[in-house]
Amino acid sequence: MNQILVTKKLYITPELKKKKKVYKFNFIFSIFLIGILMSCYIYAEYDRNKSEEVSQEILANMQEMEKDNTVANSNVLMVVLNNDNASEGTEGETVIQQNKEQIEYKTVVNGYNCTTVATINIPKIGVNYPILKGETGSEAETEALLKSSPTEFWGNGANKVGNFCVVGHNYRNTRFFSKVPTLVNGDIIEITANGETVQYSVYDKYTVEPSDVSCTSQKTNGKREITLITCTDDSKQRVIVKAREVE
Numbered sequence: 075m076n077q078i079l080v081t082k083k084l085y086i087t088p089e090l091k092k093k094k095k096v097y098k099f100n101f102i103f104s105i106f107l108i109g110i111l112m113s114c115y116i117y118a119e120y121d122r123n124k125s126e127e128v129s130q131e132i133l134a135n136m137q138e139m140e141k142d143n144t145v146a147n148s149n150v151l152m153v154v155l156n157n158d159n160a161s162e163g164t165e166g167e168t169v170i171q172q173n174k175e176q177i178e179y180k181t182v183v184n185g186y187n188c189t190t191v192a193t194i195n196i197p198k199i200g201v202n203y204p205i206l207k208g209e210t211g212s213e214a215e216t217e218a219l220l221k222s223s224p225t226e227f228w229g230n231g232a233n234k235v236g237n238f239c240v241v242g243h244n245y246r247n248t249r250f251f252s253k254v255p256t257l258v259n260g261d262i263i264e265i266t267a268n269g270e271t272v273q274y275s276v277y278d279k280y281t282v283e284p285s286d287v288s289c290t291s292q293k294t295n296g297k298r299e300i301t302l303i304t305c306t307d308d309s310k311q312r313v314i315v316k317a318r319e320v321e
Contacts, residue, residue: 132181132190132204132223179209184218192232192267194224194240199253205232205240205265216241224250227303228290232267236292241303244313251304255279255313263317265300274300274317281311289314 179187187209195202207226208215219225224242232238242251257263261276282289289301298319303312 132183132206181206183222186215186218188215188219191226192265195264195266196254196257196261197264198261199256200248201251201253203242203250228287230292232265233270233272233298235294235296235298237290237294237299237301238265239290239301239303244304244307244309246307251302254302254304254315255306257302257315262320263300263302272298273320274298275320276315276317278314278316280314281306282314284312286312289316 179189181188181190183206188206190204191207192205193203194205203223205226206219206223208219216225216227220241220243224240226232227239227241229238230236242254244250244255245252257276257279259276259278263274263276265272265274289303300317302315302317305311306313
């Protein structure tokens with residue numbers, strides 16, 4: 075009996091002990107890594123939900139002010155470009171001259187001053203958000219605002235003659251512009267600014283490199299257009315959706 079026990083013990087070599095320790099370490103490390111990844115996912119989802127709440131709170135405030143008939147006198151919600159500040163350039167291109175002194179950025183989002191210039195509503199994909207505009211237009215400011223709502227990128231102003239460009243995050247779910255890449259020609263986008271709602275019909279959709287900003291061109295032949303910009307699902311390119319006012 076003793077000989078059998080000794081013989082069995084001999085099979086547990088130092089090499090096997092080492093492998094056992096390695097397997098045990100790898101198992102514990104895998105559990106730890108999964109825990110970290112799950113924590114990151116939960117935090118990211120919480121952050122996105124929080125951003126959605128901020129956006130909807132801003133939207134609710136806008137709607138409440140509209141009910142009180144104070145929107146027209148609100149410096150917080152008014153767009154800032156007068157018709158006198160835009161002129162027609164060559165080939166129908168609108169030349170934009172911004173008068174920043176007419177804007178009061180009273181809303182604070184993620185530490186940056188901003189104003190709400192309009193709301194965007196896309197019934198087909200359930201989009202209904204305020205459109206923010208930052209005080210400085212810096213990249214850091216835009217990135218901060220984008221965490222809470224779609225943001226004005228370029229243009230002569232919401233529902234003005236020219237090309238009003240709006241950028242929004244693609245979170246690959248249902249929030250912000252995640253479903254914008256699914257839009258097709260003929261889909262309706264509504265922009266409301268200063269009490270006026272204008273419907274735009276999608277007429278083009280394509281992808282570009284992040285450095286390509288040709289979609290912001292103001293050559294609209296005197297028409298009102300909008301451009302929605304978001305990331306592809308892999309974040310390597312940008313999805314561009316063009317829409318023209320429904321006449």
